[in-house]
Amino acid sequence: MSRRVLLATFSHENDLLNAVAAVRERGIKIVDAYTPYAVHGLERAMGLKHSRLTWVCFICGMVGALGMLAFEHWTAAIAWPINVGGKPWNSLPSDVPVAFEAAVLLAGFGSVFALFAVSRLFPGKSADVIHPNSSDDRFVLVMDESNASFDTASVEAMLKSFDVVETEERILSGAGQS
Amino acid sequence: MNAQNPSLRSLRKKALLLGSVGAILLGVSAFIWPDRAWANMLASAFFLVTIGLGGAVFLALANVCGAGWHVAFRRIPEALTGLLPIGGLLLLATLGAQLSRFTWHHHGTGDPGTFWFKEMWLDSRFFLARAFLFILIWILFSRILVRNSIRQDETGNGDRRINAGISVVFLAIFAVTFSLAGIDWIMALEPMWFSTMWGVYQFSGLMMATLACIVLGSVFLRSAGPMQGIFRDDHLHDLGKLLLGFSCFWMYIWFSQYMLIWYSNIPEETFYFEKRMNTPWLPITIGNLVLNWIIPFFVLLPRPSKRNQGIMVKIAVVVLLGRWVDLSVMIFPVVVGEMPLWGVPEIAAIALLFGLGSLLFLRSFTLGNCVPRNDPFLAESMHYHT
Numbered sequence A: 001m002s003r004r005v006l007l008a009t010f011s012h013e014n015d016l017l018n019a020v021a022a023v024r025e026r027g028i029k030i031v032d033a034y035t036p037y038a039v040h041g042l043e044r045a046m047g048l049k050h051s052r053l054t055w056v057c058f059i060c061g062m063v064g065a066l067g068m069l070a071f072e073h074w075t076a077a078i079a080w081p082i083n084v085g086g087k088p089w090n091s092l093p094s095d096v097p098v099a100f101e102a103a104v105l106l107a108g109f110g111s112v113f114a115l116f117a118v119s120r121l122f123p124g125k126s127a128d129v130i131h132p133n134s135s136d137d138r139f140v141l142v143m144d145e146s147n148a149s150f151d152t153a154s155v156e157a158m159l160k161s162f163d164v165v166e167t168e169e170r171i172l173s174g175a176g177q178s
Numbered sequence B: 001m002n003a004q005n006p007s008l009r010s011l012r013k014k015a016l017l018l019g020s021v022g023a024i025l026l027g028v029s030a031f032i033w034p035d036r037a038w039a040n041m042l043a044s045a046f047f048l049v050t051i052g053l054g055g056a057v058f059l060a061l062a063n064v065c066g067a068g069w070h071v072a073f074r075r076i077p078e079a080l081t082g083l084l085p086i087g088g089l090l091l092l093a094t095l096g097a098q099l100s101r102f103t104w105h106h107h108g109t110g111d112p113g114t115f116w117f118k119e120m121w122l123d124s125r126f127f128l129a130r131a132f133l134f135i136l137i138w139i140l141f142s143r144i145l146v147r148n149s150i151r152q153d154e155t156g157n158g159d160r161r162i163n164a165g166i167s168v169v170f171l172a173i174f175a176v177t178f179s180l181a182g183i184d185w186i187m188a189l190e191p192m193w194f195s196t197m198w199g200v201y202q203f204s205g206l207m208m209a210t211l212a213c214i215v216l217g218s219v220f221l222r223s224a225g226p227m228q229g230i231f232r233d234d235h236l237h238d239l240g241k242l243l244l245g246f247s248c249f250w251m252y253i254w255f256s257q258y259m260l261i262w263y264s265n266i267p268e269e270t271f272y273f274e275k276r277m278n279t280p281w282l283p284i285t286i287g288n289l290v291l292n293w294i295i296p297f298f299v300l301l302p303r304p305s306k307r308n309q310g311i312m313v314k315i316a317v318v319v320l321l322g323r324w325v326d327l328s329v330m331i332f333p334v335v336v337g338e339m340p341l342w343g344v345p346e347i348a349a350i351a352l353l354f355g356l357g358s359l360l361f362l363r364s365f366t367l368g369n370c371v372p373r374n375d376p377f378l379a380e381s382m383h384y385h386t
Helices: A013-025 A042-046 A053-079 A092-118 A152-160 B006-032 B034-065 B075-097 B116-121 B124-155 B160-185 B198-224 B233-264 B267-277 B282-300 B309-335 B344-365 B378-382
Strands: A002-010 A030-034 A139-144 A166-173
Touching (some): A002 A013, A002 A152, A013 A042, A013 A152, A030 A042, B006 B198, B006 B344, B034 B075, B034 B124, B034 B198, B034 B344, B075 B124, B160 B198, B198 B233, B198 B344, B267 B282, B267 B309, B309 B344
Antiparallel strands (some): A002 A139, A002 A166
16 A cells, blocks of 8 residues: 655744644644654644543453462362462452553553564564654654645645755555554 | 732631631541541641652752753742641641550560661650651741742842752752651551551652642642743643642552562561451552552543643542542541541541641642742743643
């Protein structure tokens, strides 16, 4: 899947923030924005939906805690009961620390691997750099051109008012830039 | 300018009325149920002192971390420290009124568990002098921290390194004195029992109650006017995160104390939980966990609820109620007995606590400007995104 995009490069975060607002007002679809550091308020300006990663984290944590409680109950009270200090087989307090650790472990790993899967990251993947300076001193905004009503000249003229440094048309291929 | 705000003034009157009614009712019930009235008084006074102290701890932590996010609402923890002097006086009066509850060697030496250090430590004069000294140190440090902040409003000078240095010293002293204070004033009600988790358990409760009070105070002052446009949802969000974190910390500490005692199963340790779980206190002990962890944890977990002022206020109330129940479970089974009682003295104590606490908080808040207007981090704090 390939698509035509317009890259606009800025040298200040405020220019990028204002440009994002103006671009969205015109109904142009924003593919993504690349910044050297986390720009406060950018996700709000871009109208990004809240990440669902927190739900993955919560569900993994619950699975870890409840699954480990069930497993401990099975081992300690059903499969192979061992008398520890004269306590009853199904002693909940002794199960809690391990269940807690399992919840933390699964929630942590679950979130990280879910993030990797969603962003299609894996070891050995070659870096997909949109602009050589996007991790240095430039703020890059990527806009979707595939809409028939997209008028490159007028968009570029509008971006001029936000001190755009350069604009560039490009065809993105593959899923890495989505 | 603050002092003229009509809604604050009318609230101060209401708080004064509520506190006075509570004080009178508690005074009357002291003649009918002396034990219950005293237990309620101890819980209320300790509650007041910990919130006041917690305000100073919050300021000190922020100073040490070089934090800037809290500057916009810094006057609220500063106003909380105004609870310390009166709360401390009440606490000293309460301790002094029935000192025999703490001094255990009046049974005569040679009791089981007696040894010279314990007798020296719980000697009445040393006990009272220590309480006085602890409260004095806390008042002194909170005064210095607040004074430096107020002075900055006029002069614009405020060396963050000096404040951070004072705060480091204060936090170190606080860690020791507050652990000992918790042991002295509450754990020593049962002098034969001991727990090395006690100091940190008290600290977790202090932080939770303080954060809940900061949330309540900020939200109230935002709707009443003075903090409008200053206290933002982003500040509320971060306070919510801290509250969630300290709620989990409280549960962690509570369970650590419980599990170690449950596991080793030694009679001189287990009788603490025996008294609170094999008696009609069991539902209250479980309610304590529900109020302090289960409800805050599941409600505060999603992001939108931490940014919602209605939800945050309700959770702050639940947490403060939980703190009261937590203190009740520590104190009442020893002083009052096996049966959890609920009636006039308890309601009177809560009315006194809420009325006096709000009155002192509003009084110290209205003394100065409602924002540290010359703090260099004020702009950053007011444009803060979380």
